[in-house]
Amino acid sequence: MTDVTPATRGPEADRDGGAVSDTDLLAERFEEQRQRLRSVARRMLGSGAEADDAVQDTWLRLSRADVDGIENLPGWLTTTVGRVCLDRLGSSAVRHERPTDVAADESTTAAAGEADPEREAMLTESVGRALDVVLRTLGPTERLVFVLHDMFAVSFDELAPVVDRSPAAVRQIASRARRRVQGGSPAPEADRARQRGVVQAFLAASREGRFDDLLALLDPHVVLRSDAAAVRMGGAGEARGSATVADFFSGKAQGAVPAFVDGAPGAVVLVDGRTRLVLSFVVTDRILGIEVVADPDQIAGLDLIVG
Known part of the structure; x- marks a missing residue:
């Protein structure tokens, strides 16, 4: 969504020399x-x-x-x-x-x-x-x-x-x-290891185009969201449902490698050593949500551990 908040100016004066509105x-x-x-x-x-x-x-x-x-x-x-x-x-x-x-x-x-x-x-x-x-x-x-x-x-x-x-x-x-x-509340270490396993299985199924395996890993009501920068790179702004999301990812994620994103299992896509895409996952027994971030400023604010 476009930021419609008015640009703020310093309290001294506006550009016409008058008081701030x-x-x-x-x-x-x-x-x-x-x-x-x-x-x-x-x-x-x-x-x-x-x-x-x-x-x-x-x-x-x-x-x-x-x-x-x-x-x-x-x-x-x-x-x-x-x-x-x-x-x-x-x-x-x-x-x-x-x-x-x-x-x-x-x-x-x-x-x-x-x-x-x-x-x-x-x-x-x-x-x-x-x-x-x-x-x-x-x-x-x-x-x-x-x-x-x-x-x-x-x-x-x-x-x-x-x-x-x-x-x-x-x-x-x-x-x-x-x-x-x-x-x-789940046990953090055990839960994180299980979530990482689900994400790794999802990335492998995506790369190899195994549609049925993707369906099995996704919650029926899964939601995929991508920021504006990712959409410009060919991502889906928003997609809902396991079949739609599985179809989108089937045969993709070729350059994605596992990572921890803000302490949770996720993935990143590296190009020339630089992070171009970050995938965050919400996982219980299956994947409930995927968020794709490509905006450099947002990526800079994420805590990423690759590998």
Whole structure:
């Protein structure tokens, strides 16, 4: 998605010599929150590309809102990006929310006071890919409540209108989601070795054009996403379903070698010793998602270990 956030300028003056406009000041305040908002969206949607789109949708909503009526801009942005993500998850045919059963309430301790954005960002980044896999087992509402409350300290009262539930019901949803996350986290080393085996088998089947083996390794609802740079190199912007993704990869991945991408099994394509493509995988027993990155700036920000 094209970045539509207005370019920010320094506070001294605009190019006509006048004071910086209200729009520029609002854009500057938004940019201060962008990384945190992307962290929320990344945990909700499981894709960096979709997270960026959700953040831009949040900017569009802010640009149309009555800013004077917003008392807590960081809080407003956090709940708004959560609502955007919930809308995206709800409209997706890939994951459907399961009905919410009434569960026994469980005491929780909400973070008091205003959250520290730097602490939130560090916490989110430290959770790791294992949590991403577990979050995908939650329904959209459960995922939203867990991410916003347990990871970003949004209160139940603030979450209630976002998910159209009472604060007491939101507390119950958070309790159930928390139990499922705590009980479902895989053992990191064993899980990483198993995931690496799945990725290596996928790359071998891709190179050798073994379509049936690719189908067996892909989840029926697998989603393939590529950034704009990868699309220009012949990649698919987005493809859904095991047959479509298997057909796309069959006979390809000739230059791909296994790698760890941000600590998780993946692959890279090297040209003249330089990384041209990075493939990130979301893996449980099969591959749920593949994200292809070719943008040099994004690649530079990834932690890559080849081999």
